[in-house]
Amino acid sequence: MKLRKGFVTYVSDGEQLMVAAGPAAKLFHGMVKSNETAAFIIDHMKKETTVDEITKALCETYDVSEETAKKDVEKIVDQLRKIGAVDE
Numbered sequence: 206m207k208l209r210k211g212f213v214t215y216v217s218d219g220e221q222l223m224v225a226a227g228p229a230a231k232l233f234h235g236m237v238k239s240n241e242t243a244a245f246i247i248d249h250m251k252k253e254t255t256v257d258e259i260t261k262a263l264c265e266t267y268d269v270s271e272e273t274a275k276k277d278v279e280k281i282v283d284q285l286r287k288i289g290a291v292d293e
Contacts, residue, residue, distance in 0.1 A: 206282070208250040209292045214239075223247065223290070232289030242267075246281045250291070256282060 211229025214221055221244035223237040239247060245266070249259045256278050263274040285291045 207253045212290045
């Protein structure tokens with residue numbers, strides 16, 4: 206899975222924002238404001254990856270249990286799927 210082409214992220218005032226551009230804008234009309242964890246997950250989804258790979262990266266970067274990290278990754282990925290931002 207990876208972030209669908211056309212979903213663009215940028216940082217403003219220290220927060221990551223994501224919008225849909227081009228054909229992706231037909232799927233989602235809005236802006237996603239990410240906390241630090243969500244931004245980390247989204248950044249990893251800019252290339253082909255898996256839930257397990259992102260979970261491992263979260264655990265290596267932050268002091269978090271694998272169980273908590275996996276729940277966070279699954280939650281964010283599910284939310285991104287709901288807005289059409291994930292290419293499977």
